Amino acid sequence: MKVTYKLDNQSEGRRLEEQSANKNYSLRDEFSSVGVQINAQERVLDAGCGTGLLSRFLIDHFCQEHFTIDAIDITENLLSFAKQESAKNDQYRHRITYMNKSITELCDQKKYHKIFSRFVFQHIPDRKLKTLALKKLWDSLLPGGKMYIIDCFGFFSHLDTPNTWLLEKIGHVENSIPIDMNVGPKLRGMLIDAGVPFECIQTRTLPFYFDTLEQREAEASLWKQRFQNANPLLVEALGELVAKRFVAEYIKEFLDPRTYIYAQKFILTISKP
Numbered sequence: 001m002k003v004t005y006k007l008d009n010q011s012e013g014r015r016l017e018e019q020s021a022n023k024n025y026s027l028r029d030e031f032s033s034v035g036v037q038i039n040a041q042e043r044v045l046d047a048g049c050g051t052g053l054l055s056r057f058l059i060d061h062f063c064q065e066h067f068t069i070d071a072i073d074i075t076e077n078l079l080s081f082a083k084q085e086s087a088k089n090d091q092y093r094h095r096i097t098y099m100n101k102s103i104t105e106l107c108d109q110k111k112y113h114k115i116f117s118r119f120v121f122q123h124i125p126d127r128k129l130k131t132l133a134l135k136k137l138w139d140s141l142l143p144g145g146k147m148y149i150i151d152c153f154g155f156f157s158h159l160d161t162p163n164t165w166l167l168e169k170i171g172h173v174e175n176s177i178p179i180d181m182n183v184g185p186k187l188r189g190m191l192i193d194a195g196v197p198f199e200c201i202q203t204r205t206l207p208f209y210f211d212t213l214e215q216r217e218a219e220a221s222l223w224k225q226r227f228q229n230a231n232p233l234l235v236e237a238l239g240e241l242v243a244k245r246f247v248a249e250y251i252k253e254f255l256d257p258r259t260y261i262y263a264q265k266f267i268l269t270i271s272k273p
Helices: 012-020 027-032 053-061 076-086 090-095 127-139 164-176 184-193 213-229 231-238 240-255
Strands: 043-047 068-073 096-100 112-118 141-153 201-207 264-271
Touching: 012 053, 012 076, 012 213, 027 053, 043 053, 053 068, 053 076, 053 090, 053 096, 053 112, 068 076, 076 090, 076 096, 090 096, 127 141, 127 184, 141 184, 164 231, 164 240, 184 201, 184 264, 213 231, 213 240, 231 240
Parallel strands: 043 068, 043 112, 068 096, 112 141
Antiparallel strands: 141 264, 201 264
């Protein structure tokens, strides 16, 4: 089965950049929670780089260290956006190399000191491919190196609402569209299946916060854009009229302060002996 990015769209790059400004998607918070460090002369892999946001963050955050980044992605629209953003800064342009490549196409000859993959595995369609991708990343990691994988659990589906029609349609959409937004807690098992020793894996969770109206409105804006980009998939799964009603009711319930929303980020640190 071929891996594709289901939200691919000309506007997706801007949505991802807007998302990065939301506190719930803070790279600084995610990496400080697990003590990420990058040293001079290290080789770094950004696996599933999207708009290049993570690569640019690493260059900025560890600006005193001179390291290089290989940034790979399968989505040409996002890679084009990433290259345009990096062209604005000499450090980005000279130290980040973008490549149109899948994780499963990594070769064993090139090894890295640090590997990052953020919100990527939810888009890989089945467990077998996910496990193969994890094995490729593990095999690409140098001894003494570290790999950081971030993904989510509960995103999209964990709404505590009395709207049974909406809950039924959420389940149908989850079963129809090959995006697994509950992949976070499954990653440890797949890493072990990929040959990573249990003791090499550490897991930490961070919550998504939707406790204020401002937080909900910001996330609802992102959901409107996600649904717009995913509209062909929603129409295929639900039909045009039902898809339109689904989006409207999902946003309404998301903004309702009585609706409890439970979602977490899983941050896995994998250390290679």
